[in-house]
Amino acid sequence: MTDRWARKLPSASDPLFVYGTLQFGSVLTALIGREPAMEPARSIGRRAAALPGRAYPGLVTAADSMADGFLLTGLTAEEWRVLDAFEDDEYDLLPVSVQVGERTEYAWTYAWTAEVEEHDWSAAVFASEHLPRYLRKSAGRL
Numbered sequence: 001m002t003d004r005w006a007r008k009l010p011s012a013s014d015p016l017f018v019y020g021t022l023q024f025g026s027v028l029t030a031l032i033g034r035e036p037a038m039e040p041a042r043s044i045g046r047r048a049a050a051l052p053g054r055a056y057p058g059l060v061t062a063a064d065s066m067a068d069g070f071l072l073t074g075l076t077a078e079e080w081r082v083l084d085a086f087e088d089d090e091y092d093l094l095p096v097s098v099q100v101g102e103r104t105e106y107a108w109t110y111a112w113t114a115e116v117e118e119h120d121w122s123a124a125v126f127a128s129e130h131l132p133r134y135l136r137k138s139a140g141r142l
Contacts, residue, residue: 015107019069041071049116057121058112
């Protein structure tokens with residue numbers, strides 16, 4: 001596990017691929033006070049796995065899979081710090097290639113490093129069953 005305080009964060013011009021709770025504008029607004037520019041994106045060879053006992057997912061390598069999400073651009077250095085502090089210690093910040101429409105982009109993402117469930121995480125289930133409570137909890141972590 002990386003020591004977060006020693007980790008060098010991406011520059012403000014670097015994009016972030018989000019595939020879980022950070023793809024919800026309301027979560028981003030609760031954390032950084034705004035919704036940055038977002039484009040639909042997909043990470044090939046990875047999946048957004050459900051995590052034991054958690055409402056949020058973890059991105060893991062999975063052949064013949066793809067994780068849908070968004071490419072966030074225009075984050076400031078302070079917003080990167082806030083998002084990094086928000087993420088669970090079991091995530092590693094890694095570079096990945098993502099498909100954005102017809103083009104391939106390179107972006108940073110938070111990949112999961114611990115145990116996962118066999119099934120994928122569902123954004124629809126999260127939105128209907130967990131989002132309001134998650135927003136309250138997220139706002140309290142900052």
